[in-house]
Amino acid sequence: MIDEELVQLLTPEGLRNVNPDYESTLGRDEIVGLYRDMVIIRRLCNESTSLQRQGQLALWAPVQGQEAAQIGAGRALAPKDFSFPSYREHGVAWCRGVPPEDMLRVFRAVTTGGWDPQKYRHSVPTVVLGNQTLHAVGYAMGVQRDGAEEAVLTFFGDGASSQGDVLESFVWAASFNAPVVFFCQNNQWGISTPSSVQSRIPLSHRAHGFGFPGIRVDGNDVLAVYEVTRRALENARVGGGPTLIEAYTYRIGAHTTSDDPTRYRIDAEVEVWKHRDPLERVKSLLVREYKVNKATFEKVAAEAESLALKLRDDVLAMGRPDPITMFDHAYAAPHPLVDEGRREMVELGISGGSH
């Protein structure tokens, strides 16, 4: 890739790239760890796509092509940090320790949440584009007021970058010097809309207009994403304020399982990006530089396989919720309309009773 600004530590061929500003701090085992994360998340994603095809999920939003962006960012987080995802951040959820079956509850349409956001320090999915970026800034303002050394990381796409909420969150973050890092995965498509409709300039440049740094990183290079995000989070923790990271990547799959990308983009483009596969480049580095052997790769693949099988079993075991659960957590305190609805549902024989 001939992009002067793009931070890249590993070429698509898996060769080290010297960058004057960033240097990889990771050793063999850590890189194997990142590779393992990416293999697992890709395998779980493929399993989810087949579960959807078999009618077991209402929808699935594939992550293929964006594994390095998500794993690099997710692993850069410290345990105390907090993250605010959109809806496609399965890789980040994995890094935060969210059990894979919990990620799929929303897509099996049995809940609107899925996991305990405080336990994993990873908020619930946000589908309304851009809403979560303001939540992240608000949380970061709380961190600031608590005098804590924590950072907040929030995710959004190239499409969402046009929403007022996202741009307002930039203003807010700058105004309060909030300890927040904005992580934009520019996968070049928002459903059928190319990113050129959202911005004429690299999205990272927008940050300059708001008065904080914007960095463009090769989103298919897990080493670069990790270092760039780690540095931005560290900077935020010690009062350095916000950073915008644009991870330049590509959505290899459909927008979701409901989408048919052949209607709006050419196969050749997809093929080009398949050659920039984020997993392959780490693998070749591991083979060449660290002499990682076949057995190690086979072990990773086998682990991914068994996790996928477990995920399948767990999803199939998720039954239809008792409809009366729709009344749970609508309010924190008792509410007469909720009580009335529960009563009606029992009287109509739709549900056996309370929860």
Added chain:
Amino acid sequence: MASTTMTMAKALNEGLRRAMEKNPKVLLMGEDIGRLGGVFRITDGLQKDFGEDRVIDAPLAESAIVGTAVGLAIRGYRTVCEIQFDGFVYPAFDQIVSQVAKLHKRSEGVYTMGLVIRIPFQGGIGAIEHHSESPESYFAQTAGLRVVSCATPNDAYWMIQQSVEHDDPIIFCEPKSRYWEKGEVDLEGAPRGLFEAEVRREGRDVTVIGYGSSVKTMLRAADTAELEGTSLEVIDARSVAPLDLDTMARSVQKTGRLVVVQEAPHTASIGSEIVAELTERCFYSLRAPGLRVSGYHVPYPPSRIEDDFRPSVDRILDAVDRTMGYDS
């Protein structure tokens, strides 16, 4: 009579096409509506035929879609905005209620806010959160807006054209679960007025009123009730704001009983408005209080259990039984 069978999706597509052919100032704007033809393919092929200047693939921001449609209206264009799903209209809420609804008034009649905001609404397609909501009463409460909903392909075809031609802003609610159902479309007939209700089935005992996806559910309830010896008169409100209360009152004066059906929760809803208005107009004809069958007062549930949230045939029949149970 040139009549043909098509889906509601196709009828909307044909209606939009005709509106664009008739008036070169008609534009379409929305997310993914051009090359993709919209996520529901309502605008399929229109960008190819009318060009990118008239069928505009918008950057991703609903407030801007509606806000720029206001500016286009001031400049003399009529924009049909597509909101991708009901749950994504809220970023545009401010533009809709503060500007679209009020600029005719604020400009003392100089600006005409002839624009249409199309919203695929209601549930029933097994979607994830924010894709199944019924926001119509937020808009019905706002003076300056009109809110309509089509329930059949024929209405879809005509009502979208009437809405485009209308000089007031129209919130056009499309029952997405009915997009793929077919029906007869009369391509030449003189259409019913945009703000008129329609009696879809005549009956004697109970008037049942609803709109959008509920119309078909009400008709199915009427079939079942018939077998049990109760005759339901089914009215499709078509216009949610303003309501065609004359047509509705005529029916209630005949039947003396009223059930309204909607997917939205009943607090401050269209159904509540219909019951209140008809109670006032038909007080001496009513033999039982008007009842509402609605969604529950909770956020729209995960779709695995949405059928127990949306008004079902059973819940409608239960309300019918209750209203029949009143002696008078």
